[in-house]
Amino acid sequence: MSTSDVPILSLEKVTKTFPGVRALSEVSIDLYPGKVTALVGENGAGKSTVVKTLTGIYKPDGGEIRIDGVAVQFPTPQSAENAGVTAIHQETVLFDELSVAENIFLGHAPKGRFGLIDTRAMQRGAQEILDGLGVKIDPSTILKELGTANKHLVAISRALSVDARVVIMDEPTAALSHAEIEELYELVDGLKAQGKAILFISHKFDEIFRIADNFTVFRDGQMVGDGAIADVTEAELVKMMVGRDVNQIFPERDRNLGEEVLSVEGYDHPTEFADIGFSLKRGEILGFYGLVGAGRSEFMQALFGTTKPSAGTVRVDWAEVTICSPADAVSHGIVYVPEDRGKQGAIVDLPIFQNVTLPSLKQTSRRGFLKLAEEFKLAREYTERLDLRAASLDTNVGSLSGGNQQKVVIAKWLATEPKVIILDEPTKGIDIGSKAAVHEFMAELAAQGLAVIMVSSEIPEIVGMSDRVIIMREGRIAAELDRHDISPEVLVSHAAGIMEATA
Amino acid sequence: MTKLLASREALLMVAIAFLLAIIAWRFPAFVVPSNLLAVFNDTSPLILLAIGQMIVILTKCIDLSVAANLALTGMVVSLINIAAPGLPVIFIVLIAVGFGTLLGMFNGILVWKLAIPPIVVTLGTMTIFRGIIFLLTEGKWVNSHEMSDSFKSVPRADLLGLPILSWIAIATVILFTIVMTRTSLGRAFYAAGGNPHAATYAGINVGKTQFWAFTISGAIAGLTGYLWVSRFAVAYVDVAAGFELTVVAACVIGGVSIMGGIGTVFGALLGALFLGIIANALPVVNISPFSQMAISGGAIIIAVIVNAQANRTPGRIILKKAEHAT
Numbered sequence: 020m021s022t023s024d025v026p027i028l029s030l031e032k033v034t035k036t037f038p039g040v041r042a043l044s045e046v047s048i049d050l051y052p053g054k055v056t057a058l059v060g061e062n063g064a065g066k067s068t069v070v071k072t073l074t075g076i077y078k079p080d081g082g083e084i085r086i087d088g089v090a091v092q093f094p095t096p097q098s099a100e101n102a103g104v105t106a107i108h109q110e111t112v113l114f115d116e117l118s119v120a121e122n123i124f125l126g127h128a129p130k131g132r133f134g135l136i137d138t139r140a141m142q143r144g145a146q147e148i149l150d151g152l153g154v155k156i157d158p159s160t161i162l163k164e165l166g167t168a169n170k171h172l173v174a175i176s177r178a179l180s181v182d183a184r185v186v187i188m189d190e191p192t193a194a195l196s197h198a199e200i201e202e203l204y205e206l207v208d209g210l211k212a213q214g215k216a217i218l219f220i221s222h223k224f225d226e227i228f229r230i231a232d233n234f235t236v237f238r239d240g241q242m243v244g245d246g247a248i249a250d251v252t253e254a255e256l257v258k259m260m261v262g263r264d265v266n267q268i269f270p271e272r273d274r275n276l277g278e279e280v281l282s283v284e285g286y287d288h289p290t291e292f293a294d295i296g297f298s299l300k301r302g303e304i305l306g307f308y309g310l311v312g313a314g315r316s317e318f319m320q321a322l323f324g325t326t327k328p329s330a331g332t333v334r335v336d337w338a339e340v341t342i343c344s345p346a347d348a349v350s351h352g353i354v355y356v357p358e359d360r361g362k363q364g365a366i367v368d369l370p371i372f373q374n375v376t377l378p379s380l381k382q383t384s385r386r387g388f389l390k391l392a393e394e395f396k397l398a399r400e401y402t403e404r405l406d407l408r409a410a411s412l413d414t415n416v417g418s419l420s421g422g423n424q425q426k427v428v429i430a431k432w433l434a435t436e437p438k439v440i441i442l443d444e445p446t447k448g449i450d451i452g453s454k455a456a457v458h459e460f461m462a463e464l465a466a467q468g469l470a471v472i473m474v475s476s477e478i479p480e481i482v483g484m485s486d487r488v489i490i491m492r493e494g495r496i497a498a499e500l501d502r503h504d505i506s507p508e509v510l511v512s513h514a515a516g517i518m519e520a521t522a
Numbered sequence: 523m524t525k526l527l528a529s530r531e532a533l534l535m536v537a538i539a540f541l542l543a544i545i546a547w548r549f550p551a552f553v554v555p556s557n558l559l560a561v562f563n564d565t566s567p568l569i570l571l572a573i574g575q576m577i578v579i580l581t582k583c584i585d586l587s588v589a590a591n592l593a594l595t596g597m598v599v600s601l602i603n604i605a606a607p608g609l610p611v612i613f614i615v616l617i618a619v620g621f622g623t624l625l626g627m628f629n630g631i632l633v634w635k636l637a638i639p640p641i642v643v644t645l646g647t648m649t650i651f652r653g654i655i656f657l658l659t660e661g662k663w664v665n666s667h668e669m670s671d672s673f674k675s676v677p678r679a680d681l682l683g684l685p686i687l688s689w690i691a692i693a694t695v696i697l698f699t700i701v702m703t704r705t706s707l708g709r710a711f712y713a714a715g716g717n718p719h720a721a722t723y724a725g726i727n728v729g730k731t732q733f734w735a736f737t738i739s740g741a742i743a744g745l746t747g748y749l750w751v752s753r754f755a756v757a758y759v760d761v762a763a764g765f766e767l768t769v770v771a772a773c774v775i776g777g778v779s780i781m782g783g784i785g786t787v788f789g790a791l792l793g794a795l796f797l798g799i800i801a802n803a804l805p806v807v808n809i810s811p812f813s814q815m816a817i818s819g820g821a822i823i824i825a826v827i828v829n830a831q832a833n834r835t836p837g838r839i840i841l842k843k844a845e846h847a848t
Contacts, residue, residue, distance in 0.1 A: 325722060346725030357723060364723070366716040368783045377713055378724040380706045387705050431724070 025088070026051050027216045028073075028104065028185045033082035035068055042068040045082065046242040048235050050185055050216035055207060057227040057248065058220045060237035061260055061478065061511075066220050068240070070189050073218075074106045075099035097126075103184035107174045107191055113162055120145035120158035123177045148176045152206060168199035175206065186210060187218045192226060204230055222310050224253050224517050236260055253517050254508075261478055261507035269483030270462040274502075276486070277301030279337070280470045281353070281439050283322065286331030291317040292494040295331070299439065299470045304461065306485030306505075307474040310514050314494035315474045316358060319441050323355040324348045335438065349378050352438035356428055358447060358474075364428040367417030371409060372398035374416050375431045401430040405460065425457070433464075440464065441472045446480060458484060478507045490514050530777040533828060534792045538799065545803045552803055559684065565798025566691035567592075569791055570746045571765070572772040573698050574739035576790040579773055581715040581732045582782030583633060583640035588743045589765035590651035591625045593757075595747030597655045600664040600673075600757040607670040614673060615748060622744010623737055625651065630736030634729035640736075648766070655759045666755035677753045687749055694742065699787045711735060716783030771818065772797050775825040796821065 026049035035043040043065050050056055060066050071077040073084070075093030083090045086102055093099040113122050120138075121128075123145045131137035145158035154172050156165065162173065171191065178186055188207075192200045207230055210217060221227055227234065228248060235245040236259040244259045279300050286295040292314040299305055307315045321328045324342040333340055335351050342348045348355070357364055365374055375398040376383050383393040398412050405426045409419060416427050425445075432440060442461065446454040461484060465471050475481050481488055482505050490498045490513040498513040546553040571588050578585040599618050602609065625647070632643045666674070677687040702708035713721040714731040721728055751757040776793025778785030797818060804814045 323723070344725070344727070345723055346727070349725045355723060357719075364720055366713055366720050366783070368716045368779075369712055373709065373712075377709070377721075377726070380709060384706050387707060389704050389706060389709065391704075 024051070026085075027087060029085045030069070030073070031083040031085060033069075033072060033079045033084065035072060035077055035079050042240050043072070043079070044241045046237070046240070047082075048218070048242070048245075050218055051233070052184075052214045052216050053211050054232040055211060055217040055219050055230055056233040056235060057231035058218055058235050058237065059227065059256060059260060061476075064237040064260075065240040066237060067189070069237075070106055070108075070187055070218075070220065073099065073104055073185075073187060100127075100181050103182065104187070105178040105181055105183040105185070106187035106189060107171070107178050108189050113170060113174060113177070115161075115163035117162055118158065119149075119156055119160050119162060119165070119173050119176075122162055122173055123148065123158070123180045125177075127181060144180065145176070148179055151179070152176060152209070168202070171199075171203070172206075179210075183215065185216045185218070187220070189220045190222065191219075192221065192223065200226070222515055224256065224515050227256075228253070257508050257511050257515075257517070261511055269479075270459045272462045272465065274486060275302050275466070277468060280335065282334045284332045284334075286318065286321065286333075287329050288317065288321060288326070288494075289329050291321075291326075292491075295496060297489055297496070297499065299472065301438075301468045301470055302465050303486045304465050304471045304473055304484055306481040306488040307472060307491065308476070308478075308481045308488055308510050308514060309491035309497075311476060313491040313514065315491050316443055317494075318491070319355060319443060319472070319474060322348070323353060323441065349435055349437075352436075353441070354378070354432040354435055354437040354439070355441045356432055356443060356445065358443040365416045365424050365431075367424075368415060370413045370415055371402065371407075371419075371427055372412040374427050375401060375412075375434055378431060379434045397434050398430070401434045402426070404433070405430050406456075422456075429460070437469065439470045439472065441474070443474045444476065445473060446475075446477065478510055481505070481510060482507060492516055530829065531786065531789050531792060534775070534777065534789065534796065534825075538792065538796055541796070541799055541803075545799070545807060548807045549803075552806060559688070561798055561802045562691075562795070563685050563688045564802060565794055566687045567746050567750055568765075568768060568772055568798060569691045569794040570694055570742050570749075571769040572776065572790040572794040573694055573787055574742035575769045576773050576776070576778050576785050576787065577698070577702070577711055578640075578732075578735045578739045579715075579770075579778050579780060580711045580782055580785050581728075581735045582718065583732050583735060584644065584770065584780075585626075585629065585736060585739045586641065586644040586766050586770075587625070587629060587648040587651060588739060588769055589762040590648040591622055591740055591743035592747040592750055592765070593759070593761040593763075594625065594651040594655050595622045595744040596751035596761055597658060597664065597747075597757045599748045600669060600751050601658065603670055603673045604664065604668050607673075611672050611676050615676075615745065618744045618748035619741050620744070622747060623741040625744065626737045626740015627733070629740065630733035633736060634733040637729070640732070652759060659759070661759060664751075664757040669752070669755060674752050674755050677749045687753060690745070690749065695787055695791055698738075702787055707731075707734060712783060714782075768797060768818075771822050774822055774829075777825070777829055779829065793825075 029047065029049040031047055032045040033043055034045055046065070046069065048056065048069070058066050058069065068077065072079050075096040075098055078094070084093065085091065091102060093102065114125065117125070120141050124141050128136045129140040129144060131140070142158050149156055149158060152172060152175065156169055156172065162170065165173065191203060207217060219231055231248045233245065234248050234251065234256065236243050236256065238260060277300055279298050282298040284296045287293050295318050297305070309315050317326070320326050322333065322342070324344045324347050327343070333342060335353070340351050342351065372395055376394045379397060380389070383390055383397055395412060402412065407423055407426045407430065409423060416424055419427065445461070446457050461471055461473065473484060485505060486502050488500045488505050488510065489496055490500070490510060492514055497516070500509065542553055551557065571592070575585055575588060595618050598621055599614050602617060603614065629643055629647055632638050633640050677685060679686045681689055702711065710721070710726050710731045713724065713726055714728045718728045750762060772793040773785065773790055774780060774793070775796050776785070776789035776791070778789060800814065800818055800821070804817065
């Protein structure tokens with residue numbers, strides 16, 4: 020097969036909406052045989068939605084998917100697979116307890132007489148595919164005995180076993196080492212030579228320029244540019260990714276920094292992050308930016324005591340403290356408002372006031388006995404400060420709207436009268452109005468002398484709110500920027516690891 | 523709180539009243555006060571165990587070893603009674619509670635420190651406890667004539683018209699109502715089961731909280747062990763065999779969510795009473811024990827369905843006008 024100008028698969032003005040969010044808005048992509056198309060975009064730009072649409076997990080609300088120019092529909096993942104579209108996912112979706120051959124042929128194993136699985140044919144087929152990739156893995160090996168890189172190769176073999184014409188790779192290098200990435204490149208070149216169309220999703224610009232022929236840039240669910248990689252520079256790509264109209268308004272703040280309240284030195288974790296150090300002053304908002312998986316939340320959890328770092332010191336008000344559990348962190352005045360408020364934040368079956376007082380029970384109880392009146396007083400004080408709208412403090416948190424649940428979680432932490440508050444993705448998944456309220460509130464906290472650490476993947480929020488930004492990449496601090504040096508382009512460049520575009 | 527009462531416990535009270543009404547229609551003598559008190563007394567062991575189990579289930583665990591704990595502790599205090607007939611009963615009671623506590627702590631440690639799933643831990647200890655009884659006695663029974671009179675008399679002793687057994691159940695209900703609603707530990711049980719992640723972030727040690735739940739369950743099971751063998755004046759390997767399932771059933775009927783985080787002492791009490799009434803009433807209205815099992819089973823399933831419906835909230839409060847309506 021050779022490359023041609025006719026796309027194997029194209030998306031034509033595909034739209035996908037979820038309640039309240041337009042995830043994809045009339046996007047079009049063409050995938051050509053023997054070509055690698057890179058799909059580029061920020062976190063939440065709609066890349067994963069495209070993958071799910073192409074593999075039959077989501078059904079588009081508008082537009083068409085065409086294969087060889089014929090409009091098709093993928094009501095189930097199976098039908099996408101039958102049409103020759105296959106995806107290798109970010110986290111490999113394989114079965115640890117099954118053999119390599121079983122993994123490769125799961126769902127479409129060769130059948131022998133009586134409809135039973137023909138194990139010998141399956142072994143043979145698996146061996147052929149693995150040989151074709153130039154991989155030395157015994158198909159009868161149990162998958163869990165393989166390393167990450169080899170598991171990936173099995174995932175790729177699985178993709179090839181369905182006689183795929185279109186291969187989607189969703190951040191395939193995320194878990195690979197340098198040498199393994201090289202091998203992956205060779206493999207992709209091999210697939211190209213076989214005339215397969217490849218959609219390559221990656222955050223990393225070096226990879227994209229190494230491997231892709233074409234590019235498509237997404238921003239906020241819209242396609243904002245495409246073309247040949249040869250015609251574009253890294254800086255131009257970055258600009259397309261972030262160049263949005265900044266129409267969000269952030270509260271004006273006087274920068275009024277006080278004494279240093281927190282300092283972290285040499286925080287290490289065996290697998291998640293290394294050498295994290297910074298200091299924080301009263302009244303300061305410190306942004307933590309990075310791509311998903313850069314280790315920001317992992318570090319924050321270690322700082323809060325839910326995981327244990329292997330080395331490092333923390334000082335609160337100049338005094339060295341040891342944080343071994345969340346209870347320690349809270350008692351030293353560090354609180355953490357987690358990203359996933361459903362999972363980690365609120366207890367939905369308990370009423371508002373009990374949620375608010377949960378970390379402060381030491382103050383509202385005596386010798387283990389609760390003082391309900393004090394609990395109500397505390398809960399009322401802080402929910403009123405946040406303008407929480409609820410019929411009564413007896414209402415179960417589960418019946419509140421998302422924004423109000425967020426407020427309960429924040430009230431809960433403010434009630435502990437913290438010195439440092441860590442907000443992990445504080446505005447993720449809430450509507451614009453509530454976002455503005457959260458931002459205003461954050462500014463108010465800082466004005467009252469609280470030190471705020473804001474972990475966010477939203478560039479406007481980082482740019483609009485932070486006094487300083489620390490950018491993390493691959494578990495390390497990539498850069499620390501003062502408020503005047505913060506611009507969307509610089510943030511993305513550091514986060515993605517492109518230094519040339521810093522200018 | 524009042525809303526919860528309105529939905530779950532109140533519904534169960536209506537169901538119990540309805541049940542009593544049907545029984546009264548077929549057999550009026552059942553609902554005379556003296557008989558109802560007898561039914562309450564007879565249900566007391568179930569009430570006690572259901573309270574302990576409720577706390578365990580609240581923390582997303584389950585304690586299948588309660589009946590075995592009861593049997594082992596009952597046997598241990600019986601043997602002590604044989605060895606030292608003069609030992610005052612108050613010491614027997616303390617030994618029973620202490621020994622049951624240790625057995626519960628053993629469950630709790632395995633769940634907390636080794637993070638073994640509670641159903642596996644207590645399935646194991648359930649068998650171990652019964653096995654130990656066999657080792658202690660080689661399968662022999664301890665019969666009425668071997669027990670001292672004071673040992674046997676305590677649960678039946680009358681105080682203000684009620685047997686001590688009933689009073690212990692009432693006292694336990696009150697004690698744990700206070701523990702669950704008015705102490706930090708009680709709050710921790712709800713938080714740890716309702717959302718372990720959030721509880722961890724709030725500085726609650728979830729494993730330790732589960733440990734305390736098992737400890738309480740063990741303590742109650744130990745106490746009930748003494749009450750059981752002294753009331754029936756017999757101790758043997760298979761005392762209360764299979765009773766752990768009745769206990770779990772009482773909790774489920776009483777509105778305790780098997781997923782953890784939801785449940786009240788009052789609910790567990792009502793669930794136990796519901797099963798107690800069925801067990802006591804059906805024989806008198808000439809329904810065979812086999813239908814009785816089917817009826818109990820049906821009640822469990824209905825309770826689960828009703829609770830699932832009740833947990834389905836009518837929707838979030840987003841509209842402004844909804845916020846100010848009660």
